[in-house]
Amino acid sequence: MNDVARKPLDSSRSLQLLSEISGEEPLSQRELSRRLGIAVGLVNSYLKNLVSKGFVRVKNFPSNRYAYLLTPQGMAEKSRLAYQHLSYFTSLYTVARQDYLNLFRRLEESGVREVAFCGVDEVAEVAYLSLRETGLELIAVMDDGQQGNPFFGLPVVTLEDGLGKSTGVPVVISSLKRREELTSALLGLGVATGRIFVAGATGQWLPVLNVPETHK
Numbered sequence: 001m002n003d004v005a006r007k008p009l010d011s012s013r014s015l016q017l018l019s020e021i022s023g024e025e026p027l028s029q030r031e032l033s034r035r036l037g038i039a040v041g042l043v044n045s046y047l048k049n050l051v052s053k054g055f056v057r058v059k060n061f062p063s064n065r066y067a068y069l070l071t072p073q074g075m076a077e078k079s080r081l082a083y084q085h086l087s088y089f090t091s092l093y094t095v096a097r098q099d100y101l102n103l104f105r106r107l108e109e110s111g112v113r114e115v116a117f118c119g120v121d122e123v124a125e126v127a128y129l130s131l132r133e134t135g136l137e138l139i140a141v142m143d144d145g146q147q148g149n150p151f152f153g154l155p156v157v158t159l160e161d162g163l164g165k166s167t168g169v170p171v172v173i174s175s176l177k178r179r180e181e182l183t184s185a186l187l188g189l190g191v192a193t194g195r196i197f198v199a200g201a202t203g204q205w206l207p208v209l210n211v212p213e214t215h216k
Contacts, residue, residue: 018078026067100130108134116140116166119175119182127174140166173198
């Protein structure tokens with residue numbers, strides 16, 4: 001994928017924090033940590049940065065308690081980041097949708113009839129929409145961290161179980177953020193490179209490109 005797939009984590013976390021703080025309820029660092037699912041120390045680091053930029057101010061309460069409030073500059077920054085992220089996801093959707101469609105059509109032309117997905121996030125949903133435009137069938141969705149969750153009518157299973165359900169079937173890495181991690185995990189489980197299809201950094205799909213013999 002091109003640079004549209006590289007949204008900075010810092011801006012994403014900042015938008016999450018600013019959105020949480022913008023409510024009327026005063027929130028502690030511990031509560032912000034719980035809501036965002038990140039460590040308190042990381043919340044503290046982000047808050048210090050936002051305070052230093054004038055986007056957030058600290059309010060003292062009795063018993064040495066603190067809460068965080070948005071300044072007018074912080075409200076403007078939240079709006080700016082929200083627009084930035086909307087533009088990012090719009091671009092991501094457009095690019096990923098076409099790239100996946102090109103890949104699936106290429107596989108279909110090679111005689112492939114079934115594929116498996118590895119990795120579940122918002123990009124996997126885009127991939128599925130592209131898959132629906134072809135005659136390919138999705139027979140397994142695997143992600144060790146999402147096991148048991150539904151994905152368009154299929155249960156998400158572990159990588160090991162998913163590979164057992166899809167022997168010889170091309171495996172499409174359906175997450176951009178974790179493509180290297182997932183590719184390494186598949187290789188570690190003995191999956192041949194010719195079965196794995198991943199997104200390249202230039203916007204081209206770079207499958208490690210031998211379609212398995214059973215699907216030619």
